[in-house]
Amino acid sequence: MIRFEHVSKRYGESLILDDLNLEIATGEFTVLIGPSGCGKTTTLKTINRLIEPDKGKIFIDDQDISQIDKVKLRRSIGYVIQQIGLFPNMTVEQNISVVPKLLNYEKARCNKIVRELLALVDMPYEEYAHKYPSEMSGGQQQRIGVLRALAASPPIVLMDEPFGALDPMTRRILQDEVSKLQKKLNKTIVFVTHDMDEALNMADKIIFMNKGKIVQIAAPEEMLENPADDLIRSFMGKHSKDQEALPQTAADFMRSDIYSCYRNRGVREAIQQMARRKVDTLLVKNLDDTYAGTVSIKSIRNHGKDLKTIEPLITQENAVSYVDEDAQICFDKLLNGQDSYVVVLNHDGTIAGIVTKTSMAKSLADAVWGDSQ
Amino acid sequence: MSHFLALYGKRLSSAIVTHFWYVVVSVVFAFVIAFILGILLSRMPKRANLILPVISVFQTIPGIVFIGLLFLYNGMVPSTVVIALTIYAIFPILKNTYVGIINVSENFKEAARGCGMSPFQILMKVEVPLALPSIITGLRISTVYTVSWAVLAAMIGLGGLGELIYAGVSSNNNALIIAGAIPAAIMALLFSLAIDFLRKALIPKQLRRDSK
Amino acid sequence: MTLDMIMSHLYLVLAAVALTIIIGVPLGILAYFYKSVRKIILWVVEVLQTMPALALLGIIMVFLGAGKATVVIGLLLYSLLPVVQNTYVGLSEVDPAIKEVAQGMGMTKLYRLWHVEMPIAFPLIFTGIRIAAVTSVGTAVFATFVGGGGLGSLIYRGIRVSNMTMIMSGTLALMVMAVGCDGIMSHIEKRLYRRFSPRKTI
Ligand SMILES: Nc1ncnc2c1ncn2[C@@H]1O[C@H](COP(=O)(O)OP(=O)(O)O)[C@@H](O)[C@H]1O
Ligand SMILES: [Mg+2]
Numbered sequence: 156m157i158r159f160e161h162v163s164k165r166y167g168e169s170l171i172l173d174d175l176n177l178e179i180a181t182g183e184f185t186v187l188i189g190p191s192g193c194g195k196t197t198t199l200k201t202i203n204r205l206i207e208p209d210k211g212k213i214f215i216d217d218q219d220i221s222q223i224d225k226v227k228l229r230r231s232i233g234y235v236i237q238q239i240g241l242f243p244n245m246t247v248e249q250n251i252s253v254v255p256k257l258l259n260y261e262k263a264r265c266n267k268i269v270r271e272l273l274a275l276v277d278m279p280y281e282e283y284a285h286k287y288p289s290e291m292s293g294g295q296q297q298r299i300g301v302l303r304a305l306a307a308s309p310p311i312v313l314m315d316e317p318f319g320a321l322d323p324m325t326r327r328i329l330q331d332e333v334s335k336l337q338k339k340l341n342k343t344i345v346f347v348t349h350d351m352d353e354a355l356n357m358a359d360k361i362i363f364m365n366k367g368k369i370v371q372i373a374a375p376e377e378m379l380e381n382p383a384d385d386l387i388r389s390f391m392g393k394h395s396k397d398q399e400a401l402p403q404t405a406a407d408f409m410r411s412d413i414y415s416c417y418r419n420r421g422v423r424e425a426i427q428q429m430a431r432r433k434v435d436t437l438l439v440k441n442l443d444d445t446y447a448g449t450v451s452i453k454s455i456r457n458h459g460k461d462l463k464t465i466e467p468l469i470t471q472e473n474a475v476s477y478v479d480e481d482a483q484i485c486f487d488k489l490l491n492g493q494d495s496y497v498v499v500l501n502h503d504g505t506i507a508g509i510v511t512k513t514s515m516a517k518s519l520a521d522a523v524w525g526d527s528q
Numbered sequence: 529m530s531h532f533l534a535l536y537g538k539r540l541s542s543a544i545v546t547h548f549w550y551v552v553v554s555v556v557f558a559f560v561i562a563f564i565l566g567i568l569l570s571r572m573p574k575r576a577n578l579i580l581p582v583i584s585v586f587q588t589i590p591g592i593v594f595i596g597l598l599f600l601y602n603g604m605v606p607s608t609v610v611i612a613l614t615i616y617a618i619f620p621i622l623k624n625t626y627v628g629i630i631n632v633s634e635n636f637k638e639a640a641r642g643c644g645m646s647p648f649q650i651l652m653k654v655e656v657p658l659a660l661p662s663i664i665t666g667l668r669i670s671t672v673y674t675v676s677w678a679v680l681a682a683m684i685g686l687g688g689l690g691e692l693i694y695a696g697v698s699s700n701n702n703a704l705i706i707a708g709a710i711p712a713a714i715m716a717l718l719f720s721l722a723i724d725f726l727r728k729a730l731i732p733k734q735l736r737r738d739s740k
Numbered sequence: 741m742t743l744d745m746i747m748s749h750l751y752l753v754l755a756a757v758a759l760t761i762i763i764g765v766p767l768g769i770l771a772y773f774y775k776s777v778r779k780i781i782l783w784v785v786e787v788l789q790t791m792p793a794l795a796l797l798g799i800i801m802v803f804l805g806a807g808k809a810t811v812v813i814g815l816l817l818y819s820l821l822p823v824v825q826n827t828y829v830g831l832s833e834v835d836p837a838i839k840e841v842a843q844g845m846g847m848t849k850l851y852r853l854w855h856v857e858m859p860i861a862f863p864l865i866f867t868g869i870r871i872a873a874v875t876s877v878g879t880a881v882f883a884t885f886v887g888g889g890g891l892g893s894l895i896y897r898g899i900r901v902s903n904m905t906m907i908m909s910g911t912l913a914l915m916v917m918a919v920g921c922d923g924i925m926s927h928i929e930k931r932l933y934r935r936f937s938p939r940k941t942i
Pocket of ligand 1: 166171189190191192193194195196197198
């Protein structure tokens with residue numbers, strides 16, 4: 156059992172952990188969730204003393220961990236970090252046996268552990284044991300990261316957004332694998348994520364944090380039924396009962412990470428920019444940053460060879476909308492016109508973004524099923 | 529040719545041997561010192577932006593200066609050459625050791641800490657191995673330069689292959705110049721091949737990316 | 741210390757660097773264009789740089805005699821590596837998409853090289869030139885042994901006559917030259933990289 160008693164942590168002026176009190180039962184899969192910067196990682200790291208709290212105490216099985224030697228403590232707690240953190244200078248086998256070796260296990264015993272663990276995730280020893288991390292996919296690497304944490308059979312394993320960098324498919328598979336492992340090996344796992352899907356999928360118990368405080372501790376179903384506040388409700392997104400209002404204006408549907416250039420740019424430069432961004436048109440601005448029109452690769456290809464700047468190739472045929480224009484009107488322009496996007500302008504004439512079919516679908520999906528970041 | 533060998537053969541072989549030992553001894557000393565210093569400096573990374581420029585500035589001092597200064601203080605003894613070359617050879621290795629260790633990503637260090645490694649274990653099992661490519665690059669630079677500056681041992685009358693080059697240049701004897709220059713060039717190439725070999729032996733090929 | 745010596749040192753370095761650019765960049769381009777000669781070119785410049793400077797100068801002197809020409813050629817051979825290598829690497833690393841678009845517009849190979857690929861590779865090539873220049877400042881010290889003058893003569897004479905001031909002022913001048921050269925060129929380099937890096941307008 157892990158118990159926090161009045162744990163606080165400050166960095167300078169700001170209170171990062173604010174009087175945390177909580178208990179994590181042995182063999183339980185606990186997920187720490189909350190918005191970015193709320194203190195999840197800090198909380199996790201206080202458990203293996205990578206961070207020391209300013210106030211309060213943490214107990215593992217009723218023993219105050221500040222009294223246990225740091226290095227010893229860490230060897231008895233598995234730790235998996237988001238950036239994978241496999242040692243690139245070691246093979247899979249060496250990586251997995253880091254902690255057993257630190258604990259002076261014999262060679263044969265280390266090897267046996269590696270074989271057993273690899274078998275657990277269906278990665279044949281012969282094929283993988285002698286590979287270096289750089290020779291494996293992200294998913295495989297993170298599997299090894301998890302195995303490394305399990306190698307010395309620690310009763311507790313800490314995981315900090317371990318699957319954050321993986322694609323959704325792999326992520327799902329690894330979630331299931333870890334869930335299975337946890338049940339099978341009966342570990343106490345503390346798992347940090349900011350993805351409610353992941354939390355609901357894996358947790359026995361969810362701890363929701365915000366601004367260094369615990370907002371709610373509950374089983375997944377209970378949190379779904381009775382979210383303690385609006386923030387949790389919005390995190391539940393698609394899962395929760397009542398929906399937020401649908402987005403209304405063009406601005407709600409646009410993407411703002413667009414590529415543009417000034418009208419006096421050289422043709423070659425424009426081509427380079429398009430190539431780099433893998434786009435076939437560029438938005439063009441006047442020198443005062445107001446919208447001037449668009450330039451397409453086709454027009455450059457047809458007429459641009461002898462030109463110095465893109466100026467003569469700028470057209471204003473593309474559909475335009477304003478940030479507060481009704482979303483429906485904007486959609487009409489997109490769906491009924493022949494342009495692949497609608498340019499959205501601010502009222503001062505500068506470019507705010509563009510609405511594409513993809514950005515539209517994505518915003519709608521987010522609205523209906525929750526923010527899937 | 530045989531005439532030449534009869535005339536200079538003995539001088540040449542002793543010059544090669546002297547030159548070789550100047551290089552090996554200086555580089556070994558320099559490596560030990562620079563490696564330890566590099567590690568010590570890497571323990572104070574907050575001063576990195578102070579330390580690095582200082583090392584880099586010292587690196588611009590040509591080897592002749594160290595040899596010259598030590599000659600004035602220490603006199604015409606072999607230790608003058610060895611100490612001067614050692615000092616010169618320290619800087620590239622020091623810089624590359626320091627930079628190599630400093631650049632090990634915090635991720636790996638944190639993972640190592642999380643595994644329960646002590647600071648010393650983190651250094652030996654994670655930081656140094658990951659810095660090894662950089663360290664060996666530094667070793668190679670130092671070695672090649674040392675072969676080059678060891679030629680100047682002759683400037684203060686202390687032998688080595690420079691003696692032949694030197695004598696050749698001042699007496700306009702092309703055969704002598706070549707007799708010193710070619711072995712010196714070959715020695716430099718052999719040393720750098722040996723270090724490449726060391727690199728291959730010490731660093732798994734998956735990690736061998738930076739070579740320069 | 742005479743201004744003469746500083747100037748003659750600078751002259752040696754400048755002449756060598758100019759020649760290095762004139763010869764090194766085309767060699768790098770050649771290595772980029774023709775796979776058949778790539779290995780040879782890159783290998784030869786690497787071997788040249790591995791040679792002890794005085795040995796190299798001595799060998800050249802056998803052919804050209806003592807004097808500035810020997811030194812300049814020696815420095816040139818000695819500093820080809822960074823320029824050739826960076827030219828080759830810079831050109832090879834131009835985004836294939838850009839090369840394709842340029843090709844798609846019907847540019848010839850040479851036109852593309854000059855108008856698209858070289859400008860993009862230029863910052864890296866410049867880095868090579870900076871390394872070559874800074875290294876040459878130090879290596880030019882050897883000039884004195886083959887009759888080329890420069891600050892090496894000052895330091896050498898200082899050693900001969902046990903004159904500390906001479907040695908120190910020569911060394912200081914060298915360091916200032918090397919550090920100054922590095923500083924100025926690094927500054928330009930940073931601006932180049934900034935100018936050539938992708939522009940984000942929003
Ligand atoms: N070493 C540090 N110094 C100052 N502030 C820090 C430090 N580490 C974390 N913080 C701050 O503490 C807060 C919580 O961080 P963290 O626990 O990493 O959040 P989370 O993991 O929930 O995203 C953040 O606002 C972060 O900026
Ligand atoms: Mg975090």
